[in-house]
Amino acid sequence: PDAALADAPQLDVLHVPGGFGQEALMRDEAVLGWIRRQAEGAGHVFSVCTGALLLGGAGLLRGRRATTHWSAFALLPYFGAQPVDRRVVVDGTWVFAAGVTAGIDGALRLAAELRGIEVAQAIQLGMEYAPEPPFDSGTPRTAPAAILERARSAVAEITARREATARGIAADLGIALPAG
Incomplete structure (x- = not known):
């Protein structure tokens, strides 16, 4: 459905995606205010990739365990988050997925939370989601140095x-920057 942010109803699940477009929204108060209001009333918050930076821009990561895409992972402390280097991090009713493919893992975790493990397993089977990547280069830890560079x-x-x-x-949030 199409709706202006101001007209959107309260969501049960707030999904905050990332990607290259999120950078322009990190200081957009209309978007950040909407995220704050929705997060306050949502039963669950689900961040994928650099969507975590939007939650950070909204001031919602302080004290939360979180993850994001490897290219932005070092920025999590700037928002007061506790970085956890995992594909999926669950902090209460908040689910963070590191990168776009981790979004599938996070969505299945969220489906299990909302509808039960059997429903999540049926979804996984329906998608035939049993990843077998052809290369072991999906993280900075496993990628060859030249590829990572x-x-x-x-x-x-x-x-x-x-x-x-x-x-x-x-600076706006009064969070001390990490040393280095």
């Missing part, structure tokens, strides 16, 4: 913009 170079510009924005948000 190319990937870091490819996202260096947006990573720098995200860090600059995160520094400003940390």
Whole structure:
């Protein structure tokens, strides 16, 4: 359904996706205010990839265990989050998925929470979700050094913009920046 943010009803599950478009929204008070209001009333909050940075921009990560895409993982402390280097992190009724494919894992965890393990298992079977990646290069820990360096170079510009924005948000939130 189409609706303006102001007209959207209270959601049972607030899903905050990430991707390259999120960077422009990290200081958009209309979006951040909506996220704050929705998160307050939602039964569950589900962040995928760099959607965690939007939750951080809204001031909602302080003290929360969270994860995000590897290229933005070091920014989580700027928002007061406790970074956890895992594909999926559950903190109460909040579910964080590291990258886009981890979103499937997180969605299945959320489905189990909302409708039970058997429903989540049926969804997993229906999708035939049994990943067998052809290469062991899906994380910075496992990717060959040359591949990791190319990937870091490819996202260096947006990573720098995200860090600059995160520094400003940390200052606004009164969060001491990590040393280094």
